[in-house]
Amino acid sequence: MSxxxxxxxxxxxxxxxxxxxxxxxxxxxxxxxxxRSLWFLPGVGIVGAIIANTSGTGGGVVFVPVxxxxxxxxxxxxxxxxxxxxxxAIQSFGMTMGALRWxxxxxxQPDPEPLHALVRxxxxxxxALGVLALSLPAMLLTQRLTAFDQHAVLxxxxxxxxxxxxxxxxxxxxxxxxxxxxxxxxxxxxxxxxLIAVPGGILTALFSVGIGELVALYLFIRHYPVLLCxxxxxxxxxxxxxxxxxxHLEAGTIQWEVVLLAGPAAALGGFLARxxxxxxxxxxxxxxxxxWIVLSALYLLWLNWR
Numbered sequence: 001m002s003x004x005x006x007x008x009x010x011x012x013x014x015x016x017x018x019x020x021x022x023x024x025x026x027x028x029x030x031x032x033x034x035x036r037s038l039w040f041l042p043g044v045g046i047v048g049a050i051i052a053n054t055s056g057t058g059g060g061v062v063f064v065p066v067x068x069x070x071x072x073x074x075x076x077x078x079x080x081x082x083x084x085x086x087x088x089a090i091q092s093f094g095m096t097m098g099a100l101r102w103x104x105x106x107x108x109q110p111d112p113e114p115l116h117a118l119v120r121x122x123x124x125x126x127x128a129l130g131v132l133a134l135s136l137p138a139m140l141l142t143q144r145l146t147a148f149d150q151h152a153v154l155x156x157x158x159x160x161x162x163x164x165x166x167x168x169x170x171x172x173x174x175x176x177x178x179x180x181x182x183x184x185x186x187x188x189x190x191x192x193x194x195l196i197a198v199p200g201g202i203l204t205a206l207f208s209v210g211i212g213e214l215v216a217l218y219l220f221i222r223h224y225p226v227l228l229c230x231x232x233x234x235x236x237x238x239x240x241x242x243x244x245x246x247x248h249l250e251a252g253t254i255q256w257e258v259v260l261l262a263g264p265a266a267a268l269g270g271f272l273a274r275x276x277x278x279x280x281x282x283x284x285x286x287x288x289x290x291x292w293i294v295l296s297a298l299y300l301l302w303l304n305w306r
Contacts, residue, residue: 006108010271013100017093017267024263028256035257037075041066045090045262049269052091053098054277055289056216056233057209062296063087063262082255085248087208089259091241094266095212099238101274102231109227116282117183119228126185127215127232131197132239135211138201139240143247146205158297164217165293172286176223181282189222204240212237213293220289226282 048062067083070076078086103124112118196214203210216233248254277285 004104004107007104009104009107010097010100014097014267014271017096021093021260021264021267024256025260028260030256030260034076035261038070038257038261041258041261042265045094045265046269046272048090048262049094049098049266050273050276051292052094052212052237053101053234053270053273054230054280054285055213055292056230056237057213057289057293063090063208067258076255076258078255078258081248081251082253084206084208085245085251085253086255086258088241088245088248089254090262090266091208091237092245093263094270095234095238095241097267097270098273099231099235099270101271102227102234105227105274106231112225115178115180117181117225119225119231120184123185124228124232126190127193127219127228128235128239130190131193131200131211131215131232131236134194134197135201135204135236135240136243138198139205139211139244140247142202142205143244155301158301161213161217161297162294164214164221165290165297168217168220168290168293169287171221171223172283172290177283179223181223181225185224185228186222189219189224193218201240204237204244208241208244209237211240216289217293220286226277226285230277230285 044062044066051057051062063083063086067076067078067086070078106119106121106124109118193215196218197211200211200214203214204212212233215236216229219229219232245254280288
């Protein structure tokens with residue numbers, strides 16, 4: 001299905017990520033003492049990226065609680081805008097590696113097992129490019145013109161995530177339990193994805209996560225193959241956070257010590273995520289993703305109500 005041998009896309013993209021990291025290491029300012037104080041961040045980067053790239057949701061739901069803990073411990077005090085900027089920069093490594101791995105899988109799919117379906121490359125890229133065409137302008141405009149009450153938006157977004165997460169778990173074990181996966185993208189679902197693209201882009205600008213989570217959850221509930229649900233969401237998230245990081249670079253809101261420690265680790269987590277997702281299988285993966293989304297949303301709601 002592809003002119004490139006299996007894995008070649010990952011190695012090419014990984015080499016570019018490595019070159020970008022080396023360039024950052026020699027260009028950006030950083031405090032070596034702070035680097036030593038943040039010794040735990042590589043582990044956080046790996047775990048966050050594995051969760052983000054098995055589910056397509058983005059790693060911000062892992063990084064935000066960690067940054068809050070670092071502030072309470074007096075190690076590092078990141079303001080909300082800095083948290084978003086740092087999260088986007090880290091995800092630029094992690095989600096990009098994950099997107100490369102899933103896209104490589106798209107072009108080298110094995111024969112599907114019973115009740116599973118192959119993913120057409122056309123469907124994969126129609127979803128990704130169609131959503132990005134609307135979500136990116138919304139994200140970039142929100143970054144520059146935002147006048148939202150971020151606390152209120154976060155509350156509403158996470159409450160909505162809980163509903164979607166519960167719906168994913170319920171549908172996985174009821175209506176979709178013995179039903180074949182959809183082998184072709186339906187027009188109704190494409191329209192629905194385009195409708196959530198703009199709010200998803202706004203949420204990504206405000207919290208560094210949003211569009212990938214909404215796309216993955218919707219496609220999971222509609223019973224499409226994991227490759228389409230997670231892979232397209234990772235590609236959408238990757239492009240979103242790379243372009244979203246540009247504004248934060250200009251605004252000077254990125255704490256580079258965090259990125260230098262967690263970025264390469266996130267790339268490693270993104271590399272490991274796809275085989276873990278495939279090993280889990282569609283049913284267990286959907287159940288764990290739904291549970292993770294519900295529990296992380298409840299935690300963030302509790303954190304903001306304290």
